[in-house]
Amino acid sequence: MSQYKIDAEVVLRLAAGRWDEILSNLAPALKRAIEVAPRHCECPIHGGSDGFRFFRDFKKTGQCICNTCGAFDGLHILMKVNGWNFFTALKAVSDYLNAPEGIDPASQIESMDGKVLFVGTSTLRSGNQCFCVKLRLENGQTKNCWGNDLKRACTEAGIQIDDNARISRLGTKSYTYKGKEYKKVLWAAQKTASDVELAEQARISEEETARRESSITAKWEKAAVIKPSSLVQAPLSTYLKSRGIYPDSPEILHNCRFLANEPYFDDEGKLIGRFPCMVCAVRNAAGELVTLHRTYLTSEGQKIGFGPAKKLMPVPTGRSINGAAIRFGSIGRDGILCLAEGMETALSVQKATGYPCMACVSAQGLANASVPAGTKVVFIFADNDHSETGQRAALRLREKLLSESIPAVVFLPGNDVLTVSDKGTDWNDVLRQYGDKGFPFYRGSYALTASSAA
Numbered sequence: 001m002s003q004y005k006i007d008a009e010v011v012l013r014l015a016a017g018r019w020d021e022i023l024s025n026l027a028p029a030l031k032r033a034i035e036v037a038p039r040h041c042e043c044p045i046h047g048g049s050d051g052f053r054f055f056r057d058f059k060k061t062g063q064c065i066c067n068t069c070g071a072f073d074g075l076h077i078l079m080k081v082n083g084w085n086f087f088t089a090l091k092a093v094s095d096y097l098n099a100p101e102g103i104d105p106a107s108q109i110e111s112m113d114g115k116v117l118f119v120g121t122s123t124l125r126s127g128n129q130c131f132c133v134k135l136r137l138e139n140g141q142t143k144n145c146w147g148n149d150l151k152r153a154c155t156e157a158g159i160q161i162d163d164n165a166r167i168s169r170l171g172t173k174s175y176t177y178k179g180k181e182y183k184k185v186l187w188a189a190q191k192t193a194s195d196v197e198l199a200e201q202a203r204i205s206e207e208e209t210a211r212r213e214s215s216i217t218a219k220w221e222k223a224a225v226i227k228p229s230s231l232v233q234a235p236l237s238t239y240l241k242s243r244g245i246y247p248d249s250p251e252i253l254h255n256c257r258f259l260a261n262e263p264y265f266d267d268e269g270k271l272i273g274r275f276p277c278m279v280c281a282v283r284n285a286a287g288e289l290v291t292l293h294r295t296y297l298t299s300e301g302q303k304i305g306f307g308p309a310k311k312l313m314p315v316p317t318g319r320s321i322n323g324a325a326i327r328f329g330s331i332g333r334d335g336i337l338c339l340a341e342g343m344e345t346a347l348s349v350q351k352a353t354g355y356p357c358m359a360c361v362s363a364q365g366l367a368n369a370s371v372p373a374g375t376k377v378v379f380i381f382a383d384n385d386h387s388e389t390g391q392r393a394a395l396r397l398r399e400k401l402l403s404e405s406i407p408a409v410v411f412l413p414g415n416d417v418l419t420v421s422d423k424g425t426d427w428n429d430v431l432r433q434y435g436d437k438g439f440p441f442y443r444g445s446y447a448l449t450a451s452s453a454a
Contacts, residue, residue, distance in 0.1 A: 010170050011094045012075070013109050014188055018097070019062035019074040026092050027081045033064065036267045040308045044081050045069045050308045055364075056315070065364060068423060070389040098156060100149075100170060100186040111168040112143055113192060116161050119154055133159070133167055133189075145169070145187070153189040164192045205317050212316040216292055219313070223257030223279045226250060233258045235276035238301025244432050245347035252328050252350060255281040264296055266307060275304060280326045280343060282312070282361065285370040290324040291315045293343065293361060312361070321361070323370030329356030335376025339397070340427065341366050341383050341390060348428040349381045352436035357381070363393035371406065378408040384417070385424040411440050 015022055023030045029044040033054055043052035043066045051067040058064060062074020072080060078089040093099075114135035122132040124146070131151035135143045145167050159165050168190075172183040193201065227233060228250060236258050240246040247253055262277035280293040292313045296304045303309040315321050328350045331337055338357035340346040346359035360366040363383070371378060378401055383390030394410045401408040413425045418433060427439070436442040 008090055010109060011090060011099050014097045014099055015074060015093055017059055020059045022093055022096055023062060023074060025096060027078055029081050039267050041267060043069060068387060070387045071364060109170055111166055113138060113166050116159060116163045116165050119159055119161055147185045147187055149185060150187040153187040157189040157191055159189050164194055166190045166192055209317040212314050216313055219292060223259050226253045226256055226258060232260055235297045235299055235301045236278050239297050242301060243344050243428055245344060245351055247351060255327050282324045282326055284324045285372050290319045290321060293326060322368045325358035325360045325369060327358050331356055331374045335374055337371055337375045338379045338381055339369055340381045344428045345426045348431040352431055352439045352442050363389045367393040367396040369397055375406060378406055380408060380410045381427045382410055382412050383424060383426045384413045
C-alpha cells in the first residue's frame with residue numbers, strides 16, 4: 001500500500017461532510033449546482049440546460065450526476081471541471097483542509113464526535129504534561145484524547161469547552177531525532193453544530209418531513225386512476241401511444257395516475273404554468289410509497305419542451321430513494337422480474353415481454369435497485385449510453401444480485417438500433433423500430449435468445 005494512498009484516505013475522511021464548501025471554493029463553476037441542489041441545472045462540464053445535479057446528501061461524498069457525462073464523487077468532479085489529474089485534485093483538497101502529510105501507511109484513522117468537557121494541558125499517569133481533550137460521546141461515555149499535535153489541531157479549529165466537535169486521530173508520522181527514529185501521532189479537529197443549532201435543525205427537519213409526507217400523500221390521493229376512455233386523460237393516452245407503450249391491461253398502470261393541472265415551478269420557485277401530468281408511485285422493496293415521479297405533458301400529449309419534463313417530489317427524511325422503483329405489473333409464480341432505468345423503457349419491456357418490469361428512475365437507482373420478495377431471476381434491460389453510464393450501472397446491479405444468490409442477466413440494445421438521442425439508445429427505441437421481436441425474448445416466444453446478453 002502506497003504512502004500516497006494513505007494520504008488520500010486521510011484527506012477524503014476529513015472531507016466527509018464538507019464537500020459543499022470544498023467544491024464551492026475550489027471549483028467556482030459548481031457554485032450554481034450547489035446552490036440549487038438537489039435540483040437539476042446546466043452541466044458545468046458539457047453545458048445543456050438541465051442534465052446535472054448534486055445528490056441530496058452530497059456534503060458527505062460530493063456525489064453528483066449528469067445524464068450525459070455520468071456520475072462523480074467530490075474528487076472526480078473536481079478533476080473533470082478543473083481539468084486536474086488525481087494528484088492535483090487531492091493536493092488541492094488536502095491544502096484546503098490543512099491535512100497533515102507523511103502519515104505512516106500502517107495507520108488507522110479514528111474519529112470521535114462529542115461534546116468537549118475539557119481542553120488543555122493535563123497530567124498523565126507518568127507525571128508528564130500533555131495536551132488533552134475530553135469528550136462526552138453520543139453514547140454517553142467519555143473519551144480522553146492525548147497528544148502534543150492535538151494542541152495544534154484544536155488551536156487551528158478554535159475548539160473550546162462546551163463545543164460539539166469531531167476529533168480525528170489520523171495516524172503516526174515517523175521522524176528522526178539525534179539518530180533515533182520516533183513516531184508522532186497526528187490529529188485533526190473540527191467544530192460541529194452546537195446544541196442550539198442541532199435542536200433547530202431537528203425542528204426544521206421534522207416540520208419539513210411532515211410537510212413532504214403530507215404533500216406526497218395528498219397529491220397521490222388527488223390524482224385520478226388511469227382510464228383509457230377518459231377524454232380528460234387524452235394527453236397521457238396520446239403520449240403513451242406515441243411511444244408505443246400503452247399497456248394491454250390497465251392493471252399494468254396500477255402505480256400511475258393522472259393530474260390535469262399540475263403546477264410546474266422552475267429552479268427559482270417561480271410558477272411557470274399548469275400542465276397535464278402523469279404521476280407514478282415510487283415504492284421501496286416492501287411496497288411502501290417513498291415519493292412521486294411526475295412527467296409533465298402538453299395538451300397535445302408531448303413532453304413539455306423546457307426545463308426538466310420529469311421531476312421527483314422531495315423525499316422525506318427517513319425514506320430513501322435508493323432501491324426504490326416504479327412497478328409495472330406484479331411478479332408471478334415463476335419469480336421473473338425485469339428492471340430498467342426509465343419509465344418509458346420499463347413499459348416497453350413489459351409490453352414486449354409480458355413480464356413485470358420496474359423503472360428505477362435513473363442509472364444510480366438501477367445500480368442500487370432492491371427487488372421485492374418472490375424474485376427468483378432478474379433480467380436487466382440497460383440503456384446503451386455513449387457515456388457507458390447505463391451499462392456500468394447494470395453491471396453493478398448484476399454483481400449485487402449475484403452476491404445475493406439471485407441469477408441476473410444484462411441485455412443491451414443492439415448496435416443496429418438507430419440513435420435518436422444524444423445520450424444513446426434504449427429499449428423504447430428498440431420497440432418503436434423493431435416491435436417486440438427486437439427483444440431477446442417476447443410474448444409467444446418459447447426460449448430466450450442470448451445474442452443480446454452481456
